[in-house]
Every structure is written in structure tokens, then in C-alpha cells.
Amino acid sequence: MTAQIEMRDIQKHYGSFHALKGISLTIDKGSFVALVGPSGCGKSTLLRSIAGLETITSGTLQIAGKAMNGVPPRHRDIAMVFQSYALYPHMTVEENLTYSLRLHGVGKADARQKAAEVAATTGLTSLLGRYPRQLSGGQRQRVAMGRAIIRNPKAFLFDEPLSNLDASLRVQMRKEIRALHDRLGATSVYVTHDQIEAMTMADWVVVMRDGLIEQQGRPLDLYDKPVNRFVAGFIGSPAMNFMPGHIAETGNAVVLADGAGTLPLDRSLAPGRAVIVGVRPEHLDVAGDAATFHLEIGTVESTGSATYLTSPDGNFQLVQSERTSLASGDRLGLRIDAAKIHLFDPQSGIAL
């Protein structure tokens, strides 16, 4: 039943506003794809276009090999799960689950049977007689998913389904949704602004900005090989540090601006060329005598398992797993593996 979703050069205009500027994306059958990007980048618009809740201005959208342009949402065989669960408050869990089946003319006994199956899959068996107000946030989320599953759709579309839940429940529901996806062999498209959610749940992550796809790939490939400064800064938490500099006389080192020091490179570039250096907070080592550059410490924060050291201007951060006796005002010697250094063109932001 699950299906591939194929998009070719999709454009969406809201009046004079150009929300999607040419999206081409293949969502493989059975895959879990996350759409991420800053607020307003068009991820919900793209998801709603797949569902048929928005009409695309141009381009083609196919589900299971069939063109969907002009096909109304109810004939697309797709289920959508939102953050506001949209459960009917005056119906029990069972009635909420079977509502759409009954609407489509499925008999009462068959619908009950189906509800029992779905309840077993989603851990709702003991809650079938309850009303939504008698459920926790996580249980309501499961009913919303159960309601999506029950129609055996070709694909699941999730629009920030977990943003109403507290942090620990969110972590648990992440695992549940992914496990459910695997059990059902579903095709899932998941919109989130939380890149950790995207990285941990998805097989394939699509990073969007301003109505365009900046990069798509496997989660760790995006982390290791961002194609530009935007993706580098968006994927990874805490975010990558960026510093201006230029290539040294030798060609295989970067001289940082403001006399902070130099960084080794594992390749050669044109001497004198201006660059933006990117280093991840977790890739910096405190080095003592082996330091190649220095950082002044502004704040020291410890969570117990990690220590976060931040520069006085807040623009540079490093994370250490050891505790530290360092304090504000200390000058810290650092080093980094040449292989972990990212370079970007200062004008275009493209990775060098």
C-alpha cells in the first residue's frame, strides 16, 4: 500500500508571494523523510501541497506513479497528523478511531475490528472507552496516529506533531513514531523545525530555505559535508562556529582574523584567499602548549555531563565532556584536527 512520492519543479505562489521556488524531490517508498528549515521556509506549504490542501501553481506531483495535480485531498489516500491532535472531544477513543471509516460506509462490526487492531499497534487497547480529556498528551498523540493508520493510507504526513509535548515525552514519541513507521512499512514525510528530531528520526533529511532545497541527504552526511554555510549552521547543536580568516603563505593553513592564531588544513588553497572557517563546538580540543589558536572565555556553563564555554561576544562556543576549573576572563589555547575544519567562500557561502 505504501507509495513513492515524486515532485518535479514545484512552484507555489500565494498572490505575489513566491513560497515554493522549484522543489524537486523523490520520497522513496518506505522511507522516512524529514523536511527542516527556519520558520517561513515553506516546509508546511510543501507538505500541504502533497496532501492536496494547497494547489500548486506549477510543476508535477505524483503519488504511486499517478499525477495528483487537481486530485482532491480525500482521493489522494494520504493521512496527515498535526500538532493539534484535532480529536473529537465528545467521542471515545474508539469512536475517534473509527469515525472516518464509518464516514466511508464501513459497517460497525468491521470498524470495531479495525479499531481493535489499530489500538493494539499503537498501545491504546485499554483506553478505547475513554474520552480525549481523560488522556495524557502522549496518549492523544497516539490516538491521532491511530486515526491516521486505520485508513491504511499510501503515506503519512506529519506537521510538527510533537511540538505540544514536553521534552521527555517528545523523546519517547520520536521513538514510537519511528517504530510505528518501521512496523507498518510506511512512507512518511515529517515537518519539523527541530533538527535533532530530523536527524534522529529520518533516513533522509531535506534542508529548506526561502522556498528552495539547500541540501538533501542522509543525516550524518549533512553533518559531515554541508554544501554551504547555511546548512553547516543549521545542522548540528550547538551550532557550528564561524570565523573570518585568510589562507596562509604556505597554502595549507588558515590565518584567523584578529590575531587569534592559525588552523592547519589537510589540503592546499590559493595563498591570501579570504575564507570563512567553520568549526563545530564538539571538535575543539583544549591544547596547552600544542595550541594553534586562542579563545577568551566569557561564560562557563555546565550541565553535569558537558561543559559549554562561550566567548565574551557569544559568537564562539566549545563543548567539553570533562569538567573544568576555567572561569570568565581566562584565555584558552585550542587545537583542532585539520580534517574537521570546514571552509566557506565569504561571498557565496559555498563550501570550499
Ligand SMILES: Nc1ncnc2c1ncn2[C@@H]1O[C@H](COP(=O)(O)OP(=O)(O)OP(=O)(O)O)[C@@H](O)[C@H]1O
Ligand atoms: N495562505 C497564505 N497566504 C499567503 N502567504 C502564505 C500563506 N500560507 C503561507 N504563506 C507564506 O508562505 C511562506 C511559507 O510558509 P510555511 O507555513 O510553508 O512555512 P514553514 O516553513 O512551515 O514555517 P513554520 O515553521 O513557521 O511553520 C511564509 O512566508 C508564509 O507567510
